Amino acid sequence: MEASISFLGSTKPNLSSLIPSSNVLHRRDSPLPALKLKKVSVFPKILHQNRLIRAQCSDVLAPNEDDEFVLEDVPHLTKFLPDLPSYPNPLKESQAYAIVKQTFVSSQDVVAQNIVVQKGSKRGVHFRRAGPRERVYFRSDEVKACIVTCGGLCPGINTVIREIVCGLNNMYGVNNILGIQGGYRGFYSKNTMTLTPKVVNDIHKRGGTFLQTSRGGHDTAKIVDNIQDRGINQVYIIGGDGTQKGAEKIYQEVERRGLQVAVSGIPKTIDNDIAVIDKSFGFDTAVEEAQRAINAAHVEVESVENGVGIVKLMGRYSGFIAMIATLANRDVDCCLIPESPFFLEGNGGLFEFIEHRLKENRHMVIVIAEGAGQDYVAQSMHASETKDESGNRLLLDVGLWLTQQIKDHFTNVRKMTINMKYIDPTYMIRAIPSNASDNVYCTLLAQSAVHGAMAGYSGFTVGPVNSKHAYIPISRVTEVTNTVKLTDRMWARLLASTNQPSFLTGEGALQSVIDMETQGNFDNMKISSI
Numbered sequence: 001m002e003a004s005i006s007f008l009g010s011t012k013p014n015l016s017s018l019i020p021s022s023n024v025l026h027r028r029d030s031p032l033p034a035l036k037l038k039k040v041s042v043f044p045k046i047l048h049q050n051r052l053i054r055a056q057c058s059d060v061l062a063p064n065e066d067d068e069f070v071l072e073d074v075p076h077l078t079k080f081l082p083d084l085p086s087y088p089n090p091l092k093e094s095q096a097y098a099i100v101k102q103t104f105v106s107s108q109d110v111v112a113q114n115i116v117v118q119k120g121s122k123r124g125v126h127f128r129r130a131g132p133r134e135r136v137y138f139r140s141d142e143v144k145a146c147i148v149t150c151g152g153l154c155p156g157i158n159t160v161i162r163e164i165v166c167g168l169n170n171m172y173g174v175n176n177i178l179g180i181q182g183g184y185r186g187f188y189s190k191n192t193m194t195l196t197p198k199v200v201n202d203i204h205k206r207g208g209t210f211l212q213t214s215r216g217g218h219d220t221a222k223i224v225d226n227i228q229d230r231g232i233n234q235v236y237i238i239g240g241d242g243t244q245k246g247a248e249k250i251y252q253e254v255e256r257r258g259l260q261v262a263v264s265g266i267p268k269t270i271d272n273d274i275a276v277i278d279k280s281f282g283f284d285t286a287v288e289e290a291q292r293a294i295n296a297a298h299v300e301v302e303s304v305e306n307g308v309g310i311v312k313l314m315g316r317y318s319g320f321i322a323m324i325a326t327l328a329n330r331d332v333d334c335c336l337i338p339e340s341p342f343f344l345e346g347n348g349g350l351f352e353f354i355e356h357r358l359k360e361n362r363h364m365v366i367v368i369a370e371g372a373g374q375d376y377v378a379q380s381m382h383a384s385e386t387k388d389e390s391g392n393r394l395l396l397d398v399g400l401w402l403t404q405q406i407k408d409h410f411t412n413v414r415k416m417t418i419n420m421k422y423i424d425p426t427y428m429i430r431a432i433p434s435n436a437s438d439n440v441y442c443t444l445l446a447q448s449a450v451h452g453a454m455a456g457y458s459g460f461t462v463g464p465v466n467s468k469h470a471y472i473p474i475s476r477v478t479e480v481t482n483t484v485k486l487t488d489r490m491w492a493r494l495l496a497s498t499n500q501p502s503f504l505t506g507e508g509a510l511q512s513v514i515d516m517e518t519q520g521n522f523d524n525m526k527i528s529s530i
């Protein structure tokens, strides 16, 4: 399964049509006049699932199969519109970039997914570096952009909206920008609003989404009909894993219809459950705000006899907020997350640990992610599974359930008086505006998205990979869920910090966690996500 193509002379033909979609491209640093395309078997299978791995051969350095260099490229409009004209990037004349050493990102610049390497190790997976390109595929006066926000709230959404509008306007002179209201269904069931720098000027100071959001209602054909009818040619889609799956479908339909439409996804999730990127915007703000709730719980429980505080934080399938908020705080005695099964009774169980801490300190604080112990709760409440409009499982209130279980155990079984304080700050955390560092992060995301769309990329998402912003194929960030790895050092650091039980005492418990992480639908490529 190997195609070998050689170039002679300096003008290389566009070979994208010759590349089988499941192939990966290899290269080496010194330009050589030979290109080898080959299916790579050394990478995990995951790399080949539903993914278009293509490279625009004309602008990637010559390859060398021995390096095992993989470029996971994003689609470009010229892939299906080969005659699309291009123009010099107006940033050439921009005052902002006047003294920048290198205004434009070279097509040779890529970002490595794995930066911890050993001497002699393969070069591995890379993504295109984000940023402005020398040539753009839209004239400023012909751009008609739209922005939509979908899924749950997250601090920073308004900053991203603002910076897309200001980025398009200030950097590229685009004046025609629409806000689609109320999520995906807004394309076909609501009016649009005109977005200008003036309209969005101070929205970054507010929480929520200026454009409103929704779950469900993704109808690809209706959405693309609407895009086509309105003459929209750049679509900026801000949302989580579900939203990005929807964005991929929109891109595929756009390609099928042969439309000159750049589809750009900006990953949003307070849960930090999106794969590949370092972390999602709003996450730091959420962790910071969670400190207030944890501190309040601590103040309450240390002021009474046998105080037990429970703080529930968001995290449907991924316990990142709980883990990092715990690590940051130091007053937390125990952190429970969806990835780490726990049990209440018996040796090594939670009740035993609580009793131990109460004897030692007279109080304790538990942080629990909302998705933790869901099966346990459902079992004991005989609850059946229900879903939201997007098909996400609706969670049972594990915080309330745990509060009751602890009360019952200590009052009825141990005959001890305890003082329970349960705090659920989840929506209060999610609804605040983003902090300073998230605002900067949101600005970079928005500007990267704008540069990518103007440069003619489509079906891409943006985000930092090892701190460098990159263009990532949308399907790459949706095929797996980013979760806390119990086998990773970060979880070990937390256990070492709280000195809580690992709850992995049962026979085979450790092995089953390892199996779950290696076989599950998780981001196995990302060894240490934060």
Ligand SMILES: Nc1ncnc2c1ncn2[C@@H]1O[C@H](COP(=O)(O)OP(=O)(O)OP(=O)(O)O)[C@@H](O)[C@H]1O
Pocket (backbone or CB within 6 Å): 150, 151, 152, 153, 183, 184, 185, 214, 215, 216, 217, 218, 239, 240, 241, 242, 243, 244, 245, 246, 247, 249, 268, 269, 270, 271, 389, 390, 392
């Ligand atoms: N597989 C899918 N294909 C097309 N559209 C989808 C898909 N999954 C979800 N969507 C659409 O994406 C939007 C948001 O999805 P969802 O409610 O799951 O939130 P999300 O984007 O994952 O964000 P979060 O989970 O962080 O709140 C909804 O309008 C939903 O219809």
Ligand SMILES: O=P(O)(O)OC[C@H]1O[C@](O)(CO)[C@@H](O)[C@@H]1O
Pocket (backbone or CB within 6 Å): 151, 152, 153, 215, 240, 269, 270, 271, 314, 315, 316, 370, 388, 395, 430
């Ligand atoms: O806003 P809703 O529909 O109640 O969704 C809540 C869910 O959204 C999330 O905040 C993700 O956006 C999850 O942490 C949480 O379970």
Ligand SMILES: [Mg+2]
Pocket (backbone or CB within 6 Å): 151, 240, 241, 242
């Ligand atoms: Mg989601």
